Amino acid sequence: MDVQNIYYTTRDAFGRSFNYRALWQILSLKGDIVVANAYATDRNDESQRKFQSALRHIGFSIRLKPYIQRADGSAKGDWDVGITVDVLQNSPSLDRIFLLSGDGDFDLLVEAVQTKHGVPVEVYGVPALTADSLKRVVSCFHPITESLLI
Secondary structure, rough: OOOHHHHHHHHHHHHHEEEEHHHHHHOOOOOOOOOOEEEEEEEEHHHHHHHHHHHHEEEEEEEEEEEEOOOOOOOEEEHHHHHHHHHHHHHHOOOOOEEEOOHHHHHHHHHHHHHHHOOOOOEOOOOHHHHHHHHHHHHEEOOOHHHEEO
């Protein structure tokens, strides 16, 4: 789960937050969840720690990367490479992968996992903010709608 992507896309599209517990319930009905990583940036503030604790309580493992604010005002902290490495390492032992992100950078990863390992990849994303290139290559696209919002 690309936490930053899901946070910003649901906020921008709906003005609401994503319901991680509802997603967990949906996915657990589809089979055993053996790996559930939430990738986020660490800004070292109390509200984030509470959010991360809530995700852990649901069942997610939290992977944190420091948030870097550059001198020019830009920021860095995305997890694209980390998510890619973890998916590639785990995919041979999985029946299915669920990716929560609308980031088109993952289209090559999805294509590789499905072609090389024969593992279907399903994506949850905000329809208007999910890259068409990603929607085209997944085995199933699940639009984030009202039922997955708080």
